[in-house]
Amino acid sequence: APLALGLAVLVVLLVGMTRASRASDDGADPRGDLVVPLTPLVAALLLAGYVVWFGGDFMHARMLLPPMFLMLLPVFVVPADKKLVPAMVAFAAYAVAVAGPWHPGAYEPDVSDDTILIRAQDIALTGLHNADHTADWTQNFETLPVAVREALNSPEPVLLFFSPDGRTAYTMPLADALKKEHFKLSAQGGYLGLMGYLVPLDQRIVERWGLANTVAAHMADVDDWRDRLPGHRKDLGYAWMIALEAAPGAPLPPWPNPELDQARIDAARRALDCGDLKELLDSTREPMTPKRFWKNLIGSPKRTWLEIPRDPFAAERKFCGTP
Structure with a gap:
C-alpha cells in the first residue's frame, strides 16, 4: 500500500510538473520548485522498497509507517480550500468507518495463514481486548x-x-x-x-x-x-x-x-x-x-x-x- 501510494503521488507530481512547464509564460522553469516535494517522496520509495525487499518481522506494518508519512508530506502542505472539502469529508468518513472498534476485524480472534493481526493474537493470549498492563501478560x-x-x-x-x-x-x-x-x-x-x-x-x-x-x-x-x-x-x-x-x-x-x-x-x-x-x-x-x-x-x-x-x-x- 505505501508503495502504491507513493507511485500515485509521484505520477500526480510529474503530470503537474509537465503541465506547469507548458503553461509557464515568463520563461522560468517551474520544475525547480518540485525539488522540495520530490525529496521526501523519493526517500519514502527507497525506504519502502528496502522494507519490502529485505523484509522485517511479522508486525511489518510499523516499518512502513515512516515511508507512508514521508509520502504524505507533499499532501500535507496542499492549501485547504472549498474545492477540497468534499474529498476531506469523504476521507474522514472512510477513516472512521475502517478504524473504529465497530469494524468486524477489530476483535477478530482468528488469524489466517496470509495475514497477521497482532491485536488478535494478544486477545487470544491474554483473553483481554486491551492487554495494556504488564500484569495482563505475567498472569498468562x-x-x-x-x-x-x-x-x-x-x-x-x-x-x-x-x-x-x-x-x-x-x-x-x-x-x-x-x-x-x-x-x-x-x-x-x-x-x-x-x-x-x-x-x-x-x-x-x-x-x-x-x-x-x-x-x-x-x-x-x-x-x-x-x-x-x-x-x-x-x-x-x-x-x-x-x-x-x-x-x-x-x-x-x-x-x-x-x-x-x-x-x-x-x-x-x-x-x-x-x-x-x-x-x-x-x-x-x-x-x-x-x-x-x-x-x-x-x-x-x-x-x-x-x-x-x-x-x-x-x-x-x-x-x-x-x-
Missing part, C-alpha cells in the same frame, strides 16, 4: 516470572531457557566469559517484551529470533520457514544457544529435541572459535579500540554476506576446515 505466562526469580536467586550465574511448549524451565551454569562480565543470568527470550520486563536491565536476554542476535542473524532460515512468522525464521536453536551461553559439561534437559545433543553442542562450540565466525563474534565483543573500529569498518562487507549453516557439524566444517 506464570512460568516465566517464577523461573526468572528463581534463576536470579541461584547461588551461581545461570543460563535460563524453556522447553518447546514453554511450560518447563531449565538452567545450566553460565559460560565463564559471561561470568567475568558479572552477569548472574542469561535468559532465553521468546516473548521479548515480557522477558524485557522480567529480566533486570543489567542482565542478559538471549534474543533467539535473529533480530538482534549476532549468530542467529547470519543463519540460514529454519527448514520449516514457510510455517513461521516473518522475523521468526532464524531461530537460534538449543545447540547454538547452549554453546554460546552455557559452561561446558553440564547435564542437558531430558526433552525430546534433536538440538539437545552433546555432539552438536560441542561442534557448535568449536565452530564459534574458528575463522570468520570467531571474527564475527570478536567484532561485537572486543573493546572498541581504534584498531577494532578499523577492522570492523573494512570487514563489514564480508561480514554482511556471511552465512552460518544451521547444522553445527556443517558450520564446523565451513569455519574450521575439518573434514
Whole structure:
C-alpha cells in the first residue's frame, strides 16, 4: 500500500510538473520548485522498497509507517480550500468507518495463514481486548516470572531457557566469559517484551529470533520457514544457544529435541572459535579500540554476506576446515 501510494503521488507530481512547464509564460522553469516535494517522496520509495525487499518481522506494518508519512508530506502542505472539502469529508468518513472498534476485524480472534493481526493474537493470549498492563501478560505466562526469580536467586550465574511448549524451565551454569562480565543470568527470550520486563536491565536476554542476535542473524532460515512468522525464521536453536551461553559439561534437559545433543553442542562450540565466525563474534565483543573500529569498518562487507549453516557439524566444517 505505501508503495502504491507513493507511485500515485509521484505520477500526480510529474503530470503537474509537465503541465506547469507548458503553461509557464515568463520563461522560468517551474520544475525547480518540485525539488522540495520530490525529496521526501523519493526517500519514502527507497525506504519502502528496502522494507519490502529485505523484509522485517511479522508486525511489518510499523516499518512502513515512516515511508507512508514521508509520502504524505507533499499532501500535507496542499492549501485547504472549498474545492477540497468534499474529498476531506469523504476521507474522514472512510477513516472512521475502517478504524473504529465497530469494524468486524477489530476483535477478530482468528488469524489466517496470509495475514497477521497482532491485536488478535494478544486477545487470544491474554483473553483481554486491551492487554495494556504488564500484569495482563505475567498472569498468562506464570512460568516465566517464577523461573526468572528463581534463576536470579541461584547461588551461581545461570543460563535460563524453556522447553518447546514453554511450560518447563531449565538452567545450566553460565559460560565463564559471561561470568567475568558479572552477569548472574542469561535468559532465553521468546516473548521479548515480557522477558524485557522480567529480566533486570543489567542482565542478559538471549534474543533467539535473529533480530538482534549476532549468530542467529547470519543463519540460514529454519527448514520449516514457510510455517513461521516473518522475523521468526532464524531461530537460534538449543545447540547454538547452549554453546554460546552455557559452561561446558553440564547435564542437558531430558526433552525430546534433536538440538539437545552433546555432539552438536560441542561442534557448535568449536565452530564459534574458528575463522570468520570467531571474527564475527570478536567484532561485537572486543573493546572498541581504534584498531577494532578499523577492522570492523573494512570487514563489514564480508561480514554482511556471511552465512552460518544451521547444522553445527556443517558450520564446523565451513569455519574450521575439518573434514
